[in-house]
Amino acid sequence: xxxxxxxxxxxxxxxxxxxxxxxxxxxxxxxxxxxxxxxxxxxxxxxxxxxxxxxxxxxxxxxxxxxxxxxxxxxxxxxxxxxxxxxxxxxxxxxxxxxxxxxxxxxxxxxxxxxxxxxxxxxxxxxxxxxxxxxxxxxxxxxxxxxxxxxxxxxxxxxxxxxxxxxxxxxxxxxxxxxxxxxxxxxxxxxxxxxxxxxxxxxxxxxxxxxxxxxxxxxxxxxxxxxxxxxxxxxxxxxxxxxxxxxxxxxxxxxxxxxxxxxxxxxxxxxxxxxxxxxxxxxxxxxxxxxxxxxxxxxxxxxxxxxxxxxxxxxxxxxxxxxxxxxxxxxxxxxxxxxxxxxxxxxxxxxxxxxxxxxxxxxxxxxxxxxxxxxxxxxxxxxxxxxxxxxxxxxxxxxxxxxxxxxxxxxxxxxxxxxxxxxxxxxxxxxxxxxxxxxx
Amino acid sequence: xxxxxxxxxxxxxxxxxxxxxxxxxxxxxxxxxxxxxxxxxxxxxxxxxxxxxxxxxxxxxxxxxxxxxxxxxxxxxxxxxxxxxxxxxxxxxxxxxxxxxxxxxxxxxxxxxxxxxxxxxxxxxxxxxxxxxxxxxxxxxxxxxxxxxxxxxxxxxxxxxxxxxxxxxxxxxxxxxxxxxxxxxxxxxxxxxxxxxxxxxxxxxxxxxxxxxxxxxxxxxxxxxxxxxxxxxxxxxxxxxxxxxxxxxxxxxxxxxxxxxxxxxxxxxxxxxxxxxxxxxxxxxxxxxxxxxxxxxxxxxxxxxxxxxxxxxxxxxxxxxxxxxxxxxxxxxxxxxxxxxxxxxxxxxxxxxxxxxxxxxxxxxxxxxxxxxxxxxxxxxxxxxxxxxxxxxxxxxxxxxxxxxxxxxxxxxxxxxxxxxxxxxxxxxxxxxxxxxxxx
Numbered sequence: 001x002x003x004x005x006x007x008x009x010x011x012x013x014x015x016x017x018x019x020x021x022x023x024x025x026x027x028x029x030x031x032x033x034x035x036x037x038x039x040x041x042x043x044x045x046x047x048x049x050x051x052x053x054x055x056x057x058x059x060x061x062x063x064x065x066x067x068x069x070x071x072x073x074x075x076x077x078x079x080x081x082x083x084x085x086x087x088x089x090x091x092x093x094x095x096x097x098x099x100x101x102x103x104x105x106x107x108x109x110x111x112x113x114x115x116x117x118x119x120x121x122x123x124x125x126x127x128x129x130x131x132x133x134x135x136x137x138x139x140x141x142x143x144x145x146x147x148x149x150x151x152x153x154x155x156x157x158x159x160x161x162x163x164x165x166x167x168x169x170x171x172x173x174x175x176x177x178x179x180x181x182x183x184x185x186x187x188x189x190x191x192x193x194x195x196x197x198x199x200x201x202x203x204x205x206x207x208x209x210x211x212x213x214x215x216x217x218x219x220x221x222x223x224x225x226x227x228x229x230x231x232x233x234x235x236x237x238x239x240x241x242x243x244x245x246x247x248x249x250x251x252x253x254x255x256x257x258x259x260x261x262x263x264x265x266x267x268x269x270x271x272x273x274x275x276x277x278x279x280x281x282x283x284x285x286x287x288x289x290x291x292x293x294x295x296x297x298x299x300x301x302x303x304x305x306x307x308x309x310x311x312x313x314x315x316x317x318x319x320x321x322x323x324x325x326x327x328x329x330x331x332x333x334x335x336x337x338x339x340x341x342x343x344x345x346x347x348x349x350x351x352x353x354x355x356x357x358x359x360x361x362x363x364x365x366x367x368x369x370x371x372x373x374x375x376x377x378x379x380x381x382x383x384x385x386x387x388x389x390x391x392x393x394x395x396x397x398x399x400x401x402x403x404x405x406x407x408x409x410x411x412x413x414x415x416x417x418x419x420x421x422x423x424x425x426x427x428x429x430x431x432x433x434x435x436x437x438x439x440x
Numbered sequence: 441x442x443x444x445x446x447x448x449x450x451x452x453x454x455x456x457x458x459x460x461x462x463x464x465x466x467x468x469x470x471x472x473x474x475x476x477x478x479x480x481x482x483x484x485x486x487x488x489x490x491x492x493x494x495x496x497x498x499x500x501x502x503x504x505x506x507x508x509x510x511x512x513x514x515x516x517x518x519x520x521x522x523x524x525x526x527x528x529x530x531x532x533x534x535x536x537x538x539x540x541x542x543x544x545x546x547x548x549x550x551x552x553x554x555x556x557x558x559x560x561x562x563x564x565x566x567x568x569x570x571x572x573x574x575x576x577x578x579x580x581x582x583x584x585x586x587x588x589x590x591x592x593x594x595x596x597x598x599x600x601x602x603x604x605x606x607x608x609x610x611x612x613x614x615x616x617x618x619x620x621x622x623x624x625x626x627x628x629x630x631x632x633x634x635x636x637x638x639x640x641x642x643x644x645x646x647x648x649x650x651x652x653x654x655x656x657x658x659x660x661x662x663x664x665x666x667x668x669x670x671x672x673x674x675x676x677x678x679x680x681x682x683x684x685x686x687x688x689x690x691x692x693x694x695x696x697x698x699x700x701x702x703x704x705x706x707x708x709x710x711x712x713x714x715x716x717x718x719x720x721x722x723x724x725x726x727x728x729x730x731x732x733x734x735x736x737x738x739x740x741x742x743x744x745x746x747x748x749x750x751x752x753x754x755x756x757x758x759x760x761x762x763x764x765x766x767x768x769x770x771x772x773x774x775x776x777x778x779x780x781x782x783x784x785x786x787x788x789x790x791x792x793x794x795x796x797x798x799x800x801x802x803x804x805x806x807x808x809x810x811x812x813x814x815x816x817x818x819x820x821x822x823x824x825x826x827x828x829x830x831x832x833x834x835x836x837x838x839x840x841x842x843x844x845x846x847x848x849x850x851x852x853x854x855x856x857x858x859x860x861x862x863x864x865x866x867x868x869x870x871x872x873x874x875x876x877x878x879x880x
Contacts, residue, residue: 016775016799016801019798019799019801020795020798020799100841101841103819103820105813105818105819105820109809109813111813111819111820113836118831118832119801119831200831200832201831201832215659216659219655219656221661221830221831239854242853242854245854245856246854246856248856249856249857249858253856253857253858253861254857335456353851355460357849358459358460359456359459359460361456361459361559362847363847363848364847364848364849364850365847365848365849365850366850366851366852367849367850367851367852368851368852368853368854368855369549369850369851369852369854369855370852370855370856370857372856372857373549373551373850373852373855373857374848374850378545378857378860378868379543379545379551379848380543380545380551380868380870380872390661391558391559391640391641391661391845392558392640392641392661392832392833392845393832393833393845395845395846395847395848396553396847396848397848401540401541405831405832405833405835406835406836407802407803407804407805407835407836408803408804408805408814408819408835408836408837409797409804409805409807410804410805410806410807410809410813410814411793411807411808411809412806412807412808412809412810412813413682413808414679414682414685414686414808414809415808415809415810415813416685416686416688416689416693416810416812417689417693417694417810417812417813417818418689418693420818421693428818428820430820432820
């Protein structure tokens with residue numbers, strides 16, 4: 001087991017070194033990393049081949065699923081795609097040093113609220129080796145030091161990538177080699193959870209149980225999501241063909257992910273003509289349907305849905321179906337059972353759509369679009385460190401904006417509070433200043 | 441003890457009702473509250489008189505300090521000031537419905553990131569009754585429901601104010617009476633800490649021990665600060681008179697508050713001429729000085745400072761003093777011992793100031809201004825719900841910006857992810873849209 005004290009101290013040092021670096025330097029570090037990924041292609045593929053060989057044995061022994069193995073495998077095109085991804089992050093606008101508030105408090109006394117890095121981010125992620133590259137890029141671009149723990153199955157790939165990235169970062173003047181550090185043992189994660197003195201945020205990506213465990217065992221703020229219980233609501237005015245297509249896409253385009261739909265709600269006036277067509281299309285994709293009583297009056301062969309079904313993230317080819325009286329009942333169901341992740345309405349009625357977008361309490365709300373669009377790349381954020389369902393800091397697909405905070409910077413000329421207090425208090429001016437190019 | 445299940449359910453209902461209300465309606469609720477505070481002046485003062493009478497008995501019995509009693513007392517002017525404060529919050533720009541990101545993903549498919557309320561905020565605060573009015577106003581202005589727990593000493597004042605505000609809010613069409621709810625028993629707070637199903641944020645204001653206890657015993661995000669170990673650093677090029685004035689203001693203008701200075705750092709080249717003058721001025725205000733060895737060579741009568749002094753928030757007329765070799769040693773001391781609250785530099789050297797502002801890891805950093813300016817009203821935020829020292833969500837004095845989060849709203853025309861995936865994937869356009877007035 002690595003020395004966690006040493007890793008935490010090195011990360012904090014690296015964070016303090018990264019924070020004041022100009023944006024060009026942080027972007028140059030990413031450009032260097034992209035180049036190194038390409039030039040070290042052979043080493044990356046060699047390391048990955050070892051992981052794949054071990055993975056194939058695990059699959060043969062029934063200890064690992066085929067899909068996991070598939071996500072583990074790298075090839076030349078995938079490695080080039082990694083490098084392109086790093087360059088795309090490098091090209092994003094610098095998230096650091098941006099003013100979001102500027103005010104002249106009095107003559108010669110002004111305050112600016114300026115974005116700055118969080119400090120040290122610990123990310124714990126699944127087996128895909130590109131997750132390491134994506135998270136490391138976003139962290140360094142935003143001036144944060146990262147402690148990374150990847151999946152055990154990708155240990156050789158992750159080790160190779162972390163070394164290559166670390167060396168490339170350090171080749172740029174001022175960027176510390178400890179900007180990213182890799183940990184490998186599960187006990188190291190347990191030790192990291194207690195280090196709220198050194199770590200400013202934990203980003204866990206993995207199963208519901210895993211994320212819930214992290215949240216329950218750490219006082220460090222956690223950015224992520226446990227459940228992804230997403231709904232698609234088919235309103236009475238929904239275009240029926242569009243509704244069928246969106247139900248199929250939301251449920252089946254990739255079933256094992258958090259933004260796949262788990263429950264379909266159908267307006268009672270749409271149920272009779274929509275449900276049989278939708279059921280046929282979904283079943284053609286292998287989906288098992290579980291319905292409420294009203295659903296089963298129309299789809300007699302659907303299994304009955306229980307209270308537990310409304311609370312379940314299947315991550316599988318199963319969809320629960322409920323007929324509702326109206327839009328507000330759909331919204332109430334979602335606000336009760338949903339996990340605040342991604343919710344969709346299909347409707348031709350703009351007022352109904354607006355009511356849904358306004359009143360559904362979720363990180364992403366979709367009108368006539370698949371739940372599966374909730375993703376940092378698809379949303380145009382460049383990349384994502386994860387998807388968050390809590391209500392604070394950053395929500396939904398989290399890109400650079402979730403890796404920064406701000407500080408208030410005040411400049412005075414010897415201003416004392418005692419002058420602004422008491423009977424003869426001097427009043428404040430409180431005059432808004434433009435956010436860019438503040439007066440000197 | 442009130443029924444916490446019922447309070448939480450009512451708060452969540454109220455939050456869902458508040459969230460979609462237009463900004464004018466929320467501001468009208470605040471205007472109604474301001475009017476009610478003025479017209480119910482007599483009832484407020486009567487209730488407060490009961491608290492003051494009990495408080496005087498406690499002071500006589502030595503169970504309450506004079507300063508606490510002083511902060512408890514209301515008079516006509518203070519009540520009018522409360523109403524003015526509510527109107528000032530009503531007049532602030534609406535923090536809800538603001539887009540911070542808008543992108544056309546493809547023809548007919550766009551995403552906007554729009555600010556929305558957190559939901560339910562639980563605030564636990566000290567004895568001053570105006571805290572209740574300030575927090576309630578900020579919560580309703582930002583569309584949040586609030587559960588409020590005030591100090592036991594102000595129970596009658598808080599009850600009167602909460603009733604008056606609640607009735608005034610409910611007089612505006614659409615605003616629920618449960619927008620704010622008062623709880624009074626300590627056990628109710630304990631019960632609230634477990635309700636992460638209903639409460640989105642806790643704002644505790646009080647002693648270090650109290651805030652630390654809340655943080656340790658709840659999985660609900662906490663916005664606040666435990667310690668306020670603030671420093672003032674006197675650089676070699678500091679204007680000596682300004683440095684003395686700022687040291688006196690930062691230490692003594694109000695000693696019992698979180699943004700008062702607890703440690704003064706002095707550049708070695710400034711120590712010999714600055715320290716004797718500063719010591720005289722500070723001692724004239726009753727400040728006890730505790731110094732490092734180099735300090736005590738100049739101020740022979742200063743008590744020795746121990747390691748514990750650098751880690752102590754005195755909240756009293758005591759100041760620890762350390763001589764440092766240079767700016768970077770000052771920054772290192774602050775980043776090691778500081779509580780990331782408020783830090784000040786006094787210098788005539790702009791490069792030194794910029795280095796300090798960039799490299800000190802704190803919510804508020806001051807150049808040639810008193811640490812005591814770190815306050816929501818003084819910063820021009822209108823009011824504050826508290827001061828936060830964590831690195832996420834909102835930091836420093838927290839006004840409306842800390843009470844909102846955002847959701848991603850996607851509008852499509854039946855767009856499915858399957859079209860954008862696989863071998864014949866359709867590419868995304870990812871064209872930035874203007875933030876205001878997005879195209880229809």
